[in-house]
Amino acid sequence: MSADLSHTLTALLRSPASIAASITEGRDLRSIARASLLALLVGTLVFGGVVGSHRGSLQMLYAALKLPWVSMLTLALSVPVLHGARAAFERPEPFAQSAALMLAASARTALVLLALAPALALALQVLRGYHAAVVLSALSYGLAGLAGVGLLRRGLGPAEGRLALLGFVLSAHLLTSAQVAWGLRPWLVRPSADVVLVRPPEGTFAEELARAGFSAAGIYDSTRSKAREAERRAHGEPR
Amino acid sequence: MPMYFGVGALAAVVLARREATPAARATTAAAALLAWPLWAPIALSREPPARGPSTRGPEARILRALEEALEAVRGTPLATLLPQRSVEAMRASVARASQRVGELEAAVALPSHDPERARRRLEGLEAEGASSRTLATARVHLDNIERLARLLSRERRALDELADLCDALRSQLVLARYAGSNLHGIGDTVDEVAARVDGLDGVFHLEETEAPP
Amino acid sequence: MESFEPCPHPTPAPDDGFSSRMVTRRDIHPARALLRILTGFAFACAFGAAAGAGHPAPERLVDAMGVAAPPLAFGLFFTPSLWVLLTLFDRGVGAFEIARAAARGVSTTGMVLAGLVPLTVFFELSAGGPDGQRFAAALELCAVTFAGLLGLRAFACDVLEAAPAGRAGASTTALVLGTCGLGVLLGAHLVPGAILALHGGFR
Numbered sequence: 074m075s076a077d078l079s080h081t082l083t084a085l086l087r088s089p090a091s092i093a094a095s096i097t098e099g100r101d102l103r104s105i106a107r108a109s110l111l112a113l114l115v116g117t118l119v120f121g122g123v124v125g126s127h128r129g130s131l132q133m134l135y136a137a138l139k140l141p142w143v144s145m146l147t148l149a150l151s152v153p154v155l156h157g158a159r160a161a162f163e164r165p166e167p168f169a170q171s172a173a174l175m176l177a178a179s180a181r182t183a184l185v186l187l188a189l190a191p192a193l194a195l196a197l198q199v200l201r202g203y204h205a206a207v208v209l210s211a212l213s214y215g216l217a218g219l220a221g222v223g224l225l226r227r228g229l230g231p232a233e234g235r236l237a238l239l240g241f242v243l244s245a246h247l248l249t250s251a252q253v254a255w256g257l258r259p260w261l262v263r264p265s266a267d268v269v270l271v272r273p274p275e276g277t278f279a280e281e282l283a284r285a286g287f288s289a290a291g292i293y294d295s296t297r298s299k300a301r302e303a304e305r306r307a308h309g310e311p312r
Numbered sequence: 313m314p315m316y317f318g319v320g321a322l323a324a325v326v327l328a329r330r331e332a333t334p335a336a337r338a339t340t341a342a343a344a345l346l347a348w349p350l351w352a353p354i355a356l357s358r359e360p361p362a363r364g365p366s367t368r369g370p371e372a373r374i375l376r377a378l379e380e381a382l383e384a385v386r387g388t389p390l391a392t393l394l395p396q397r398s399v400e401a402m403r404a405s406v407a408r409a410s411q412r413v414g415e416l417e418a419a420v421a422l423p424s425h426d427p428e429r430a431r432r433r434l435e436g437l438e439a440e441g442a443s444s445r446t447l448a449t450a451r452v453h454l455d456n457i458e459r460l461a462r463l464l465s466r467e468r469r470a471l472d473e474l475a476d477l478c479d480a481l482r483s484q485l486v487l488a489r490y491a492g493s494n495l496h497g498i499g500d501t502v503d504e505v506a507a508r509v510d511g512l513d514g515v516f517h518l519e520e521t522e523a524p525p
Numbered sequence: 526m527e528s529f530e531p532c533p534h535p536t537p538a539p540d541d542g543f544s545s546r547m548v549t550r551r552d553i554h555p556a557r558a559l560l561r562i563l564t565g566f567a568f569a570c571a572f573g574a575a576a577g578a579g580h581p582a583p584e585r586l587v588d589a590m591g592v593a594a595p596p597l598a599f600g601l602f603f604t605p606s607l608w609v610l611l612t613l614f615d616r617g618v619g620a621f622e623i624a625r626a627a628a629r630g631v632s633t634t635g636m637v638l639a640g641l642v643p644l645t646v647f648f649e650l651s652a653g654g655p656d657g658q659r660f661a662a663a664l665e666l667c668a669v670t671f672a673g674l675l676g677l678r679a680f681a682c683d684v685l686e687a688a689p690a691g692r693a694g695a696s697t698t699a700l701v702l703g704t705c706g707l708g709v710l711l712g713a714h715l716v717p718g719a720i721l722a723l724h725g726g727f728r
Contacts, residue, residue: 099357102354102357103354103355106343106350106351106354107339107343110343110346110347110350110351114346145346145347145350146647148347148349148350149347149349149350149643150643150644150647151644152349152350153639153640153641153642153643153644154640154641154644155640156544156640157544157636157637157638157639157640157641158637158640159544160544160545160547160548160633160636160637161548161633161634161636161637161672161675161676161679162675163548163549163550163679165542165544165545165547165548165549166544167353167357167542168353168357168542168544169353169354169356169357170357172350172353172354173354175350176350176354241671245641245644248664249644249647252647252648252651252652253647253651255651256651274651274653275653275654276652276653276654276656276657277648277651277652277653277656277657277660277661279660280654280656280657280660422550424686
């Protein structure tokens with residue numbers, strides 16, 4: 074079993090085309106899924122720990138335990154999307170193959186995250202700033218994600234409309250992953266905030282993105298509240 | 313969270329019972345408990361029968377005959393006549409040809425590739441006095457469909473003939489092993505098999521050269 | 526660079542599972558076509574119910590059906606009208622061929638929406654506050670639009686493919702696209718209101 078595992082892990086990294094071909098033919102799904110699950114758990118666990126190391130102490134453990142769940146839950150929600158969309162693009166495949174493909178693509182991402190983890194850990198120790206940590210972590214995730222996209226693209230085959238299908242599935246996957254991660258925050262933890270396992274539910278990541286965008290432009294919550302107030306007055310609306 | 317792990321525990325029990333060895337049971341149970349939405353459909357899926365040689369049809373006959381022929385010459389001076397490498401190459405060619413047959417069968421089975429339907433459409437257009445350009449398009453469509461059918465029948469025939477030849481080779485080798493036989497004659501049969509296998513990849517090209525412009 | 530084909534070439538289905546039976550092009554029995562329409566409608570209803578998961582109430586079931594109504598209405602009312610028009614202009618597309626195309630259109634939309642059900646429930650339950658609900662509703666509107674357009678594409682391609690050579694001219698294309706345009710208008714009329722109602726008017 075260990076030889077099989079090592080062979081599949083090597084193939085995941087070195088020859089994504091052969092993994093994609095196996096999945097398309099429905100061959101070795103279990104061994105691919107088994108190796109992918111292991112890679113996913115280890116890769117995200119280590120990367121989560123590294124992200125949490127920015128704050129240190131208990132946050133390392135919390136982030137290491139939560140990141141695998143983000144991947145797992147995101148996959149569980151995006152596999153049906155891939156399955157339904159494939160059918161709509163006239164490339165119906167069994168559900169198991171859609172699950173194996175998404176799992177393998179995420180595992181490849183996780184393995185690259187594992188490779189990037191030491192460099193990120195060092196960078197987080199050298200550059201202590203919160204914003205630098207956010208940018209570096211996001212860049213690492215984006216870079217690793219590209220490796221997974223490559224496998225997913227191959228797994229969708231040479232069918233017509235592949236780019237539209239890939240775009241749709243990736244959009245759904247990114248939105249879901251962002252919302253799941255948002256639901257399980259904090260990850261890096263601002264210096265002023267307390268370390269907790271999960272913060273109470275609050276809005277969506279999209280609101281946070283908008284807020285961060287406004288903040289970057291120098292428009293803060295209080296400024297926006299005043300602007301909204303002025304707008305209401307201009308329209309004669311009650312407060 | 314408790315519901316997730318509750319379903320996971322149930323899936324772990326059900327799926328682990330399907331495994332044969334304790335190690336496989338443990339891995340399956342762990343995978344099902346942690347990631348049942350992903351693992352359960354994979355664990356419940358069936359490996360496609362196409363993984364190994366199919367058990368029916370000319371492809372299966374050829375592969376079985378080659379395997380038995382290889383077994384018959386193993387450890388004897390006859391082994392030089394049928395090296396393992398050549399048999400591997402033959403297997404790959406036969407698998408490619410068999411896959412082509414499958415694809416052609418699927419293409420020929422499409423409703424839009426029904427020759428009767430295409431013929432009726434052409435007749436209808438002729439009866440209506442459609443323009444020559446329209447008629448030419450319909451004729452090209454019908455012609456393409458008929459060529460597809462011819463190609464399929466040629467591929468099937470080539471595989472059937474090769475299967476017969478492989479059966480003959482096997483019996484010749486088994487006979488040679490136990491009763492001694494003319495090595496020259498066996499060499500000729502092996503060459504013939506190799507040539508036919510090479511020819512499998514050329515069926516498409518043959519069709520192209522024979523096709524009207 | 527991959528070229529974009531409005532109508533993909535029919536490919537032999539590699540899988541004969543449920544999704545394959547739902548959406549692949551083949552000559553199916555009219556009863557199977559009806560089953561495809563009903564299954565597509567049921568899937569779209571499930572999506573509607575998922576969109577209302579944030580504000581569960583029995584009366585929201587009607588609103589959930591509002592999300593699923595456009596594909597069903599298109600399959601049951603708009604396609605017969607297209608058949609009448611095509612036959613009136615002697616375009617040679619049979620009623621069964623149009624029914625089959627409609628069934629594939631509705632089931633295509635239904636399959637995409639069915640795949641989005643778990644994700645929609647998750648967004649509905651995790652997006653707190655009116656702004657979060659607005660965001661979830663916007664995503665649902667995008668999803669329904671995408672699924673609807675894919676269904677219309679499947680329908681239009683099947684009808685145009687069924688038109689006899691030489692008669693699939695500009696007028697046939699115009700009639701088919703016109704019917705699809707009406708489908709888009711119907712969706713634009715019904716779906717946003719249904720999604721708004723499913724979210725309790727964002728209150």
